[in-house]
Amino acid sequence: MTVKISKSIPPLLWIGAFIASIFLIVPFIGLSQRTPWSTFFQIVTEEAVFQSITLSLVVATSATAICFLLGLPLGWVLARSHVKGLKVIRAIVLLPMVLPPVAGGTALLFALGRKGFIGEKLDSWFGLTLPFTTAGAIIAATFVSLPFFVLAIETAASQLDTHFEESSLSLGAGPTRTFFTASLPMIKPAIFAGIALSWARALGEFGATITFAGDNPERTRTLPLQLFVALETNPERAMVLGMLMVIISLSVLVALRGKWISTQ
Amino acid sequence: MTTSQNFRGILRLNAFLAVFSFLSLSCGLSQNSLHVMAASSLTEAFEEIAEEFKKETQVEISLTIAGSASLASQIEDGAKVDVVAVADEETMKRINSTKRVEEGSLEIFATNYLVLATPLGNPGSIESLQDLKGRISAICSPQVPCGKLSLKLAIQENIDLNPSSLEPNVRSVRTKIELGEVDAGLIYITDVNAKINYITIDRSEQIATNYPIASIQGGKIESTDFIEFVLSPAGQKILEKYRFGAPS
16 A cells, blocks of 8 residues: 555656756755855855854753753643644744744844843843853853754644553553653654754854844854855855855764654 | 655656746846946945936946955856946956956946944044044955055054954945944945944045946946946936045
């Protein structure tokens, strides 16, 4: 039966799928054609570039860690709870995915900036300011990548066969124990997918970062910001950085997301 | 049956929309309009100049506003454009290095200089460039003319600016000041508005930047008329209104 299904795709869909793939692949072919491969390694190891790579890895990884700690509970609650008002939360969670990141950055500035309604308190109580710091860049990256993690968890949790959890509960295990022993292992693939997607999204974050965290060469100039600067001053470096981001993101997506799909 | 008919209908509609949007995009710039690219700092002045120019000549101006550096990159990449106006001569030289500037069309049409701007009420008590030390400040990124000018000013005044952020253009420096995110920033005198305070820097006018304008090869004949209009008393009056200096 399965064999039949995979062979019964209408020709029209094949054509559409083909065009869609070409559309997605062509820009990367353009980029790889213009990439100066002979100086690739030399440019990647330039001090300014290397600094951006390190900073980007720190920012993307920290953001993903926060996504995991906060996105897992939120995704789970959204999938399982019927509490009133969750519909609104569900819509708001998706906002950073569809908003232009610049708008997200502006919103962050109004909330957590030095004169923002929370940022003002952080400044006057703790002397803490987030804009123009690495912490600010991590917050911007978390803001845009959290929805990817929440969505991965929510989708998995709502499609889960509740059989095991029900047995666990009926055998007397509490909700917390059931969650950790019965539920969590079953959504492991979704967690990997969420990590891959939110990490890749955080790595590519530009608009919210430059708006909220500014462009500070030591503290907030991540790879995409370095690419933006290079585009106007050093096109060769820009092409190398673009290609580097493609390679890193693709590796992470293939490694972690592939794992998810194959175990499903 | 109905599903497949619906499906076909949707496909047809999609194909139609795709072709339609492609056509309408590629014909977006009408044949009669003159395509002018101008630096961010010229936004309001050039919008007004474009309007006046249209009244006088019936030629529509299609304006593209961006940082001087991205304008240069776009022209280097072969963007179709008739006239370009940027915020310093260095950027124009860069554009000219691809031999795309029409020979003999280049003119200096305005000047501009930097001032020290602070949020209203000057919460950081900034009175001079010296006070910037250890404060949160923003300047333009060195790839754009206002950033280059800021560095030049720092060298002239022998000051280490050490900015917290290098903003992509002068307007985003102003926004950071307006919002109170920085204690001070360097912006053009022409970018000063009612939502910020500013302090003039004594010798800043001595290193004023010159704004060049030029027509691009293969552009329309009206390009010359537009450049002449910018240099005419009518054009200069508009620029003066926005605090641009007259070319010397």
